[in-house]
Amino acid sequence: MAVILKNHCLLITVLFLCCFCSWRQINGCESLFHPKDILPLLPRQVSWPIVNSLHSAVDLLPAFMGAASIEGNNTLEWKGACFFKNIASLELHNKSKSQFGGGTLHIKVSNAHSWTCLDLYIFATPYRVTWDYYFLSREHTLEIKEWKSEAELEYVKNRGVSIFLLQAGMLGTLSAIWNAFPLFVNNGWGEKSNIDFLEKHMGASFEERPQPWVTNLTTDDIHSGDFLAISKIRGTWGAFETLEKWATGSYAGHTAVCLRDAEGKLWVGESGNNNDKGEDVIAILPWDEWWEFELTKDNTNPHIAVLPLHPDLRAKFNETAAWEYARSMAGKSYGYHNLIFSWIDTIDGNYPPPVDAHLVASVMTVWNQIAPEYGSNLWNEALNKRLGTQNLSLPDILVEVEKRGSSFAKLLAIPEQDDWVYSDGKSASCVAFILEMYKEGGLFGEFANSIQVTEFTIRDAYTLNLFENNSSRLPKWCNADDTVKLPFCQIRGKYRMELPGYNSMDLYPHMNERCPSMPPKYYRPQGC
Numbered sequence: 001m002a003v004i005l006k007n008h009c010l011l012i013t014v015l016f017l018c019c020f021c022s023w024r025q026i027n028g029c030e031s032l033f034h035p036k037d038i039l040p041l042l043p044r045q046v047s048w049p050i051v052n053s054l055h056s057a058v059d060l061l062p063a064f065m066g067a068a069s070i071e072g073n074n075t076l077e078w079k080g081a082c083f084f085k086n087i088a089s090l091e092l093h094n095k096s097k098s099q100f101g102g103g104t105l106h107i108k109v110s111n112a113h114s115w116t117c118l119d120l121y122i123f124a125t126p127y128r129v130t131w132d133y134y135f136l137s138r139e140h141t142l143e144i145k146e147w148k149s150e151a152e153l154e155y156v157k158n159r160g161v162s163i164f165l166l167q168a169g170m171l172g173t174l175s176a177i178w179n180a181f182p183l184f185v186n187n188g189w190g191e192k193s194n195i196d197f198l199e200k201h202m203g204a205s206f207e208e209r210p211q212p213w214v215t216n217l218t219t220d221d222i223h224s225g226d227f228l229a230i231s232k233i234r235g236t237w238g239a240f241e242t243l244e245k246w247a248t249g250s251y252a253g254h255t256a257v258c259l260r261d262a263e264g265k266l267w268v269g270e271s272g273n274n275n276d277k278g279e280d281v282i283a284i285l286p287w288d289e290w291w292e293f294e295l296t297k298d299n300t301n302p303h304i305a306v307l308p309l310h311p312d313l314r315a316k317f318n319e320t321a322a323w324e325y326a327r328s329m330a331g332k333s334y335g336y337h338n339l340i341f342s343w344i345d346t347i348d349g350n351y352p353p354p355v356d357a358h359l360v361a362s363v364m365t366v367w368n369q370i371a372p373e374y375g376s377n378l379w380n381e382a383l384n385k386r387l388g389t390q391n392l393s394l395p396d397i398l399v400e401v402e403k404r405g406s407s408f409a410k411l412l413a414i415p416e417q418d419d420w421v422y423s424d425g426k427s428a429s430c431v432a433f434i435l436e437m438y439k440e441g442g443l444f445g446e447f448a449n450s451i452q453v454t455e456f457t458i459r460d461a462y463t464l465n466l467f468e469n470n471s472s473r474l475p476k477w478c479n480a481d482d483t484v485k486l487p488f489c490q491i492r493g494k495y496r497m498e499l500p501g502y503n504s505m506d507l508y509p510h511m512n513e514r515c516p517s518m519p520p521k522y523y524r525p526q527g528c
């Protein structure tokens, strides 16, 4: 059941993967049977609304019970919702004879308040999330066959495995969502899971293109400002993109941009490039190096298209200003601070069930607990900016929000401002980086001051009316080997890329600050 995730995108992934909500205050309920107990037995569609209506926002936060550690003979003891006496401890061993060894979590649950109740738990380290539920009074064990890395082993030695108590009614939801697990497997089966998911939940079609699946292109035809739309369908990044596409309605999951320097050499600017240390940063790489990586080393089966800028805009594009911006951002980390805010614009129009604002708060809570050094920087700063406060922790933020008569959902919907500076500088996701460069380069003209590019999803970017619309001006190699002539140039990939609404939307002030995004139709009201 354990899903092992790459550290850097765990936090976002967890958002979609785990559904945990729990009782903060547990009523001393001694009866043998309680109506809440049957919630886990109900189908998800039924239990989720009941769970939501039974609890207020703050009650729905997952409760951190503590960390089961190995130190001495310290055992963690806590009171659950069903079992009132629970103890847990962690044992490290090397049964798997693997490099970093593994561990066993011993959990003893007793003193159930009724015959039918159960307790549902999430167990987490920054490197994995798993879950289990208990309805029998006895000792249970959770086996972790092998630690993923030296870093995880060090983490559990020092900090243990974090335990969160969940709302029992979430059992159905949790197991339903857990079916997303195969998305993360990096093999043909995992890739097929991603394709099936996108076909089923978004209505995407994956039509195979004729070979060759890589275009023999000449870089002479690629210019400054040309947009690269990328869609990865395999492995951790592939799964992350799949969920991002589903939540936002984008048919591409990643983006990069082309830039020529004064000598005419072609470069690629990319926010979300993986550096030597395994961090995702903003990088400017020579085209050849970038393309070589995508052709030979990228194991996510990337599908890539060049979206050439319209020649009129290319003529207007101020390369000097674009380079100045790109250089000022190079080396900064990927825009995790504001990534989720480009997606969440409304109080309830952006969350495909069973995701909702409570779930977002829950994920933030779990994340803050297992990686506080990232958590406070990642989201708390962005939330504080929305409140006009400083240094408030997530629980304080929730209290403050309620005090002001607002809600967490409303807080999340407040638009991000491009000029907000975080403790580690400005924050730009892959697509915000490109659009900000367009803005600096003068492509947004009179709207530059009334558009917040950090509010744009990838779909919002490729639907902008900025690209070449005269097919006879596309490069000769563009779609040369395909029977279908796309309005943009796909240069890599087995399946034909589709970008619905491509190149169709004119700019207007405050665009994309109030847009819903509900699958499978992703209806976008005019002027949102």
Ligand SMILES: *[C@@H]1O[C@H](CO)[C@@H](O)[C@H](O)[C@H]1NC(C)=O
Pocket: 072, 073, 074
């Ligand atoms: C284990 O617990 C006992 C009794 O509580 C205590 O005397 C002993 O020092 C503890 N051992 C360690 C290694 O903490």
Ligand SMILES: *[C@@H]1O[C@H](CO)[C@@H](O)[C@H](O)[C@H]1NC(C)=O
Pocket: 094, 096, 097, 098, 099, 100, 101
């Ligand atoms: C576990 O055992 C394997 C094989 O005996 C060994 O190579 C490895 O170093 C051990 N790991 C730990 C953490 O002791």
Ligand SMILES: *[C@@H]1O[C@H](CO)[C@@H](O)[C@H](O)[C@H]1NC(C)=O
Pocket: 216, 217, 218
């Ligand atoms: C790629 O195109 C160039 C000319 O544009 C040609 O010389 C070369 O042979 C082509 N390579 C392949 C593998 O088709």
Ligand SMILES: *[C@@H]1O[C@H](CO)[C@@H](O)[C@H](O)[C@H]1NC(C)=O
Pocket: 318, 319, 320, 321, 324
């Ligand atoms: C282009 O941008 C640079 C730097 O911001 C500026 O100095 C220059 O005047 C701009 N050029 C035009 C034609 O606007």
Ligand SMILES: *[C@@H]1O[C@H](CO)[C@@H](O)[C@H](O)[C@H]1NC(C)=O
Pocket: 390, 391
């Ligand atoms: C917030 O935290 C930062 C860094 O710890 C500190 O410099 C600043 O004074 C704090 N601000 C307030 C209002 O507490």
Ligand SMILES: *[C@@H]1O[C@H](CO)[C@@H](O)[C@H](O)[C@H]1NC(C)=O
Pocket: 470, 471, 472, 473
């Ligand atoms: C498209 O481009 C071609 C070649 O530059 C030109 O002859 C033609 O008039 C253009 N069509 C339109 C509708 O602008």
Ligand SMILES: *[C@@H]1O[C@H](CO)[C@@H](O)[C@H](O)[C@H]1NC(C)=O
Pocket: 469, 470
């Ligand atoms: C392309 O866009 C330009 C300006 O936006 C417009 O004038 C022209 O008619 C369009 N051409 C085609 C073929 O749609």
